[in-house]
Amino acid sequence: MGEVIAGVSLARITPPPVPSNFLFRDHLLAKFSNPEARTLFISAPSGYGKTTLAAQWAAQHPEETIWYTPGAGDSILEIYFHIVQAARKIIPDFAPWVQKMKKNEPDLKEFVVALANEFAQLDRQITIIFDHLDDLPKGSGQMSRMWAEHQPMNVRSVGIRRSMLTPELTELLVPSAQNYISAADMRLTSEEEVQIMETFGISASDVQSREILAKAQGWPSAFALLCKRLSGSKEEQLAARHFLVNLDGTNLLNKALTSLSDEERNFMKRLALLDIITPELAEAISQDPQAKIRLARLSFEGLYFNCINLDNEEYEMNGLIKEKFEAELAGDPAFKRDLQLLLAEIYSEKGDEISAVDIFQKMGRSDLAEPILKKIYAKLVYSGDHSRLTLWAKELAPQVAPTEIGEEIVLAFASLVMPKLEDAQIGLERLESVAKAAGLLDEVEIYRDIMKAKIAFSQGRLSDVKKIQSRYTEAKQLAMGEAKELVAAITRNASAAAFLLEDFETLSELTLMRPQLVSEFHPERFSKKPHSINGLYIFATGDFRQAREYAQNELQIASRLNLRGLYYPYESLYVLTETLRELGDVDGAITYAESALIEARSHELWPWVAGFQSKIAYCEFQRGNKTLAFEILRQTRDELLKNQVHSEGFRIIDEHELVIRSAAKDLSRGKELLARLPKTPTVEFILQANIYSKKSIRSTEEIAAIGEENIRTKLNKLILLAENSGSSSLAQEHAMAALRIGFEFGYQEIFLSRGDVFNQIILDLAATHSLVYLENLATLVRERSFKEVSDDRRLTSRELDILRNLATGRPLIQIAKSLHISQNTMKTHLRNVYRKLGADSRDSATKIARDQLLI
Template sequence: MRHSFSLEHALASGKLNAPAAHGDHIARLDLCERICHPDGPKVVVARGPAGYGKTTLLAQCQARLQARPMRTAWLTLDRADNDLPRFLRCLMAALGALAEPAGAAARHDSEDMLALALVEAVASHDAPFALVLDEFEAITAPAVLDLVQDLIGRLPAHARLLIGSRHTPGLALGRLRAANQVLEIDAAQLCFSMDEASRFFARRQPALTPAEVELLHRKTEGWIAALCLASASLARTPSAAAFIERFSGSDQSVADYLAEDVLASQAPALRHFLLRTSILKQLSAPLCQALLPGLDCADLLRQLENGHVLLTRTAADEQHYRYHSLFSSYLQSQLRAQAPGDIADLHLAASRWYEGQGRPVPAIDHAIDGGDFGRALALLQTHAETLLAEGRMRLLSRWLGQLPAAVLATRPVLQAIQVWATCFTRGPSEASLLMADLRLADSRDPAVLDHVRALQPLLLSMMDRQEDAYAAGMPSVAALGDALSFTDTALANAMANISAVLGRYHEARSLLDTARRAQSRSASSFNLMYSEAVEGIIDLQEGRMRQAGARFRMAVRSTRKGAWGQANGNAWAGVLYAAWVYETGDLAQAARLLQVYVPLGRDVGLPDHLILGYLMQARVAFYEGDPEQTFYLLGELEYLGHQRRLPRIAASARVERARVLLMQGHPRAAHDELNRADDPDLWRRVEALRLPANDLLYPRLGRLRCQAYEGDPGAALRELDPDIARALAAQRVRRAYKLQLFRAVALARMGDDAGASAQLGPLLLAAQSEGLCRVLVDEGASLAGLLRRHAASEAGRAWLAGDAARDWWQRYTEQAGAGPLAPEPAPAVAAASADALTPKELRVLRLLAEGHSNSAIARQLYVSESTVRTHLRHLNVKLGADSRTQAVARARHAGLL
């Protein structure tokens, strides 16, 4: 049975449509004008409790924008959208009518690539559009919030994002507030004004005097739900004045009183219907008929809609409804009080109906909500393995966490699946404790033991205990037969990865061959992804860069179209692929990939992928002239390391911070940061492993960089030579390459340009052959200046005579000039004194040295970019420089910085 996201289900539930307009709705003219003004805000957040008219306001804004005309998309969220793959698919479905590129990807690409198409569609859509996300309070998952945050960051200037939420969304909006690009409408602003309340009651009977409207407005404080409920009661009361006089308060007790009054006024059949259908999140005539076969449910729904009894039609072209949340809550409380014995039967009927519709997710929801744990277990027994393979970890975690432990203990296989779900939602440490508490390793059930054999080394590896993982997994590998199950194949792949980390490449490839043979008999997109990603890591370590990139690309695209996909698994491969794209110099594409895969992969918690993902995002921010964001990301990475008790993550953040400080021209601060990162026991162990994130990120390499660029070049050469020899002997080709770049800089600083040029020759040939770019660009101006001198030398000119070399050089020079670089060592010059520079020029110079772009400097100084360029021209003249990089270098040499 197929469990993939269904566009039909989304349309039926009204997720992709604003609620149908009602003739009694009051136009929110002032708020709509503020929101929809042509020069209005980029992001709007309408925030208030239930019943404050957020959805109606957003629907009116959508209609106004469409009349402009502007294309719009609507998505109503629910708690199931905390499952990130589902959220991505729902959002893609909503945007399908808006963005043709996203639609094309949906037809041709894998599930995970839909997410990339979504981000790209939002970022590159060239016409004005608006996206509405309603009921945002349902979203609590950090990964989903992170993705929405990234979408906000990618919104083009002509785009709008409108959010409706009961509380402040968990988004970082500080920068937008500072730039006056966000409009926040709170409950006080959402309330009806006196004028709106007067227009509201003018359409209703009995007619109220202005004084009565004013009194009712004051007592309700403009709360729209209370006014609507009061209006319904007024229609049945003999004295409007008496009702308004005794009406008091605006808390839940008022809602209860009014809801009771509304309920009491209905015919018995309608009251019966209202109470018993209150358990449903969405109402339709066939579903309600399954719960209440003796009633004409379609007719009752029409009566309720015509009577305006707090029932909202969720789609204009479909008869699907939902109750107002306060009303639904009240009805449920009345059902529990009046007919508690009916609740289980109602949930059972709903569960059976959904199961018959091929929708196991709501079927399981209702079974659990109805306390029918036997039915829930039976459904989970049928569908949990498939949902596990689809990566529905959050959904499984929520369900299995709701089941009593004693009930779940009767299904040990489901307990094992709970460990998987826990691992990918709350981390491997908690999953390991759970597996130990459940004593799954002592089970006699072969199916349970299959899961245990795959989980044990995987969890240890994710907790950075590679040696223990190897010892735990290899006996199980030795016991594998010819016919491998999904868990057996996953075990083989996991052990291949662990073997590669331990430097046992021959053994890793043998395990990969075992896994691939199993896949040829029983294809698994997850295991295909895993195999290709591990093989790509080995290629990367041994210097086959292009081949590694091809494998990572294959791994990312391995998910079969039409399935939910291995979102967590492909995040694992996706970060590696993003690292390759970054290395080729395509920062824009790398940033788009990272926006998708870093949030997807954060919950997975693999140390190397966390480090790589954050490191690349920080570097992209730095080269885009946003060092504040760079340091923020590195600080967040360090925090995650402490939070997850993984010291390698925290220490890696500090090593990278030291590199950035050196690029900014702060060698002493860089040295201090490296000292903070240094933990001899930690790095001694890391040095013995082949960890993708730390092959080029460890304190000793950072110190060698500092020594080569800013310290004693002779001492640097004495230390570099043995390190290069060790790296080559261990086939750590990437590391040897980086160290040889340092050696070339050190030679040049000693005045040995010929030696530096001889060192660079083969390195540039390798870069050209393997498509390397950022490994050189990220070394900043010290290396860039040396490369320019080499290109102008006789040997360099001979190399650049070839077309391939010229193409590579053009790509490198474009990248090297794209962002802030460290100061190039400059000869002694007669530099200007501080007195020769104006205060504003000094300020520009300091911001320039910190790595800010022209636009960032302009924002900080509250001037135009043309003014900044004028200051830069004056600085170049006064400092005798011909570039911003050289200006900073000479300013440092003169002691101005």
């Protein structure tokens, strides 16, 4: 190495030795050799193994590594002299001119350029590792910028810091996965944790030890220390179990926080009360206008905060650090109280009264919570928050049910919104028992009926739900005073039951009742609650377009109010599922159905499970997956049978199967279903459609006598008239009237599923009417007909062109010329057309093509 440059410390240009038992972290070491990263930064607190990781690299690549650990008193030139001396350890004659320049106090830029040129002339890759970059003297930013500007292509710089990147360094480097190793990257992987455990003789299957070790959250030093204690004496094992509180004398936590400024520590301390942190919330509680930037910066490494939802900008504080600040807050009760009151005020202003009450309850300030409880009761019910309803039952009772058993009523409602049907049944029994003992059975009748309606609906006893609702006549509701608003809960279940049973007369009556109920609702409790009865009724009348718009609006309201469980917007999702299926968007329909299914199944609302599963089956049939469709229906029956659902729940499945069988022309099973199903509007239409028995409708006069109660029945009647009219022109007239209704009110599939007769009418109309809606339907008819043909008999696009030209009557020579093909090629295609269609002449080919809806 020769003469040592004056002022250079050899100890600071020598990599530290790597412990023999230290874990080699190949996935991190690979970043040192990434050709895309000429600058690499490693930033993490003490205890993460940063320096040891770099020393591993140096030990593996001794002939290309230059090591330098700055000293706090080093000047800019002394830094470079150390680098030159370190280079001479692997290249003895490196930069012989340095001593001469040192004596003459060279210009810094001149020196940096000369040094960079010296490195550039080497025939090898060089990695310069700067350990403890935090110790670089102030004002070294100029040096960093100068080196970054002149750094040669064969040199890679690696910087190691305890603290995060400074703004100066961020200017030089846009951190990315290729050029930055953060504290989050330095955390142990599950495989590495197992390796360390095995080193200390701890079994990976030791559940108790794994639970304790999980507290380290992948922090290497903390994990190793815990392993050492768990493998030691009983006293050491006991110490390990208290490690989360003590954390080795808070040594590691303090090291993690030493790199933070007082301003940053105070910022984090104010956020320690929050479980989920947003920039808006952070700014409000910290009163720091730079909160968003500060939060993003502190979360970049994954040490202080973790981003848990990038789209919504949601963060959570590191668990160990959060507990550290919570302990500090506990030691300053006055500051903590002021912070809690501020946070409660922020939540209230945001409309999140539930979180505000949570804080008041934790403070033991029920007096502050009580004014809000009446306002949030409905929110707790609608969101299915049975835990808080149970927890706050005593405080809610005077606000919700001012009777001597008010607390029992609140607890009963808590059981009502619990996921399991059994919970609601137990809650009802308890309420009735307590009310009977207090002589208040009649006074709680409405509450009992709300629970009975929910239980009956879940069990599939849909007619019983309607009976419960029917007892609440207009006169009875008037006598109930303010309590009549509670009837709306029963009315909603009853309207869903009537809809699923296709009892549209009852549904109409409930729709007329709804405005009266809504007008009397307590403005704070119910004014924002979406009312889905109207949407169901509009859908039942056949106005699919308006029903879809109504449902989409209701869905937005439900999302804003966080409706869950019993009050999830099943009705709106059902309308959207069916209207999208009718428009041919089966993917969108299935997406809505599956989201509703998760909620309905988890809360054991079996009629909705039957309805949405049946819609998915219908969509699969529409896709052409007939076998899958019937398998879904079979599985749904098994599920309802297993849960002992009433026969009315099975009617929902049977009716959907009937519709699918009817479209599939499955006569035998269809007749069986028709025989046992009640004559709902859907069943009546299938009977009237004359699919199974030509004797059921003998003339168009008989069809003309069918009523036109709503859009759907009028549309069905026109379709039947078109299919059964002897005159082609009359058939087209009826079909055109039906298509106009379909276009106006959002129909498509009802026409495509009718079969060959109506499909041919569509094609004939499309040939003579230039309407986009009609042409789209004709295109879909041809596409579906084409898909049904086997591959060996399917016509190519060229053969279809020729077939359509044949139908015009033009001579073959003209057809060939218009298609720009020779007559011989034309004849070859024509032979293929005849073969695939089974035709023997031009006329027969044209007739078969028309029959198969190809033209």
